[in-house]
Amino acid sequence: MPALHLRAGEPAAGPSFSRLGRALLRLLRGLAALTLLFVALAAIVPLLLPLPALTGSQSAASIAAEDPDRGRFVDLDGLSIYVEERAPPVSADAQVQGGQRPPLLLLHGFLTNTRTWSRVLDPLAVGGRVVAFDRPAFGLSARPLPAHGDDEFADGDDPYSPDAQVAQTLALMDELGIDEAILVGSSAGGALALRVALTRPDRLRALVLIAPALASGGPPGWLRALLDTPQLRRIGPLLTRGVRDRVDEFVGEAWHDPSLVDGAIREGYSRGLRVDDWDRGLWRHTLAYRSADDLLPRLGELQLPVLVITGDDDRVVDPAESERLAEALIRADAELVTIGECGHLPQEECPAQTLAAIEGFVDRHADHRIDSAR
Numbered sequence: 001m002p003a004l005h006l007r008a009g010e011p012a013a014g015p016s017f018s019r020l021g022r023a024l025l026r027l028l029r030g031l032a033a034l035t036l037l038f039v040a041l042a043a044i045v046p047l048l049l050p051l052p053a054l055t056g057s058q059s060a061a062s063i064a065a066e067d068p069d070r071g072r073f074v075d076l077d078g079l080s081i082y083v084e085e086r087a088p089p090v091s092a093d094a095q096v097q098g099g100q101r102p103p104l105l106l107l108h109g110f111l112t113n114t115r116t117w118s119r120v121l122d123p124l125a126v127g128g129r130v131v132a133f134d135r136p137a138f139g140l141s142a143r144p145l146p147a148h149g150d151d152e153f154a155d156g157d158d159p160y161s162p163d164a165q166v167a168q169t170l171a172l173m174d175e176l177g178i179d180e181a182i183l184v185g186s187s188a189g190g191a192l193a194l195r196v197a198l199t200r201p202d203r204l205r206a207l208v209l210i211a212p213a214l215a216s217g218g219p220p221g222w223l224r225a226l227l228d229t230p231q232l233r234r235i236g237p238l239l240t241r242g243v244r245d246r247v248d249e250f251v252g253e254a255w256h257d258p259s260l261v262d263g264a265i266r267e268g269y270s271r272g273l274r275v276d277d278w279d280r281g282l283w284r285h286t287l288a289y290r291s292a293d294d295l296l297p298r299l300g301e302l303q304l305p306v307l308v309i310t311g312d313d314d315r316v317v318d319p320a321e322s323e324r325l326a327e328a329l330i331r332a333d334a335e336l337v338t339i340g341e342c343g344h345l346p347q348e349e350c351p352a353q354t355l356a357a358i359e360g361f362v363d364r365h366a367d368h369r370i371d372s373a374r
Contacts, residue, residue, distance in 0.1 A: 160284050165192050
């Protein structure tokens with residue numbers, strides 16, 4: 001048998017295997033280079049290309065002018081806040097009742113605005129003053145943005161942060177001459193109501209939390225890190241624009257029976273998505289979002305009366321979460337009302353039951369702080 005001679009570095013399979021190996025190596029190198037190119041483009045292109053202009057938007061003032069008697073704008077140190085306010089009917093009995101009951105201050109949830117209170121605003125005002133307002137990034141209120149060319153707000157003063165939202169709520173109370181109020185918070189507005197109550201309990205008499213969004217956790221660390229990259233911060237407004245095409249999806253999730261949604265309610269959801277810079281404001285609000293983890297350990301501090309309202313078919317905030325919240329508010333002696341065949345927005349879908357629950361609770365607890373001072 002002839003001897004088999006191998007050259008150094010040559011595989012036993014012969015020259016054909018060597019050529020295949022070199023070709024495979026070149027292919028792998030090409031794929032690696034292509035991958036690096038895509039990574040580089042993904043990192044650089046978003047920073048260089050201008051964002052497509054937002055279409056179909058207009059000023060908040062022009063939208064408000066479509067229904068001029070409904071609300072007005074209030075200036076909070078340069079921040080324009082849209083407010084809808086109702087007062088009791090002019091009668092001796094109503095004036096007496098209105099004088100006894102502190103104002104109700106209504107806080108809407110994520111992707112909604114003052115229109116979420118349309119079916120309960122006037123009925124609630126029979127018993128006293130009622131104020132609803134659009135939080136920044138929603139409805140017709142301002143969408144403040146960092147100075148041109150800056151990625152962050154000056155001095156880290158983010159107007160969308162949880163602390164800023166608390167300060168804005170208290171500043172609005174000051175501007176409207178409200179010393180004490182009963183806060184009514186829906187969904188994410190419920191989390192804000194709790195933050196205000198834990199910050200300044202002396203300014204409140206009671207809380208009404210409607211399907212409060214207090215789920216623990218928030219976005220995972222990797223997603224938070226991704227949100228903080230310059231690339232995603234730049235293209236983020238493009239991502240939020242998709243919300244405008246998902247209003248029906250939001251309604252289907254939030255209502256027990258979406259077929260009951262009429263044109264006025266549907267227009268209310270879209271109202272804030274017509275305002276100039278709504279996409280940038282919503283993106284900034286998303287960046288500033290923090291979970292309610294810091295609130296949960298402090299629930300035992302609350303001594304104000306609390307009413308928790310939930311729909312039995314809430315697919316956004318599990319009714320069991322609202323039940324657990326009511327149980328956790330031991331010192332507040334919280335009450336829980338569950339409304340049958342109702343979804344995440346009882347004030348819209350089940351207004352009569354929601355009104356009955358709020359009015360009964362307010363009648364029992366409107367003088368809470370007066371009694372506790374005696």
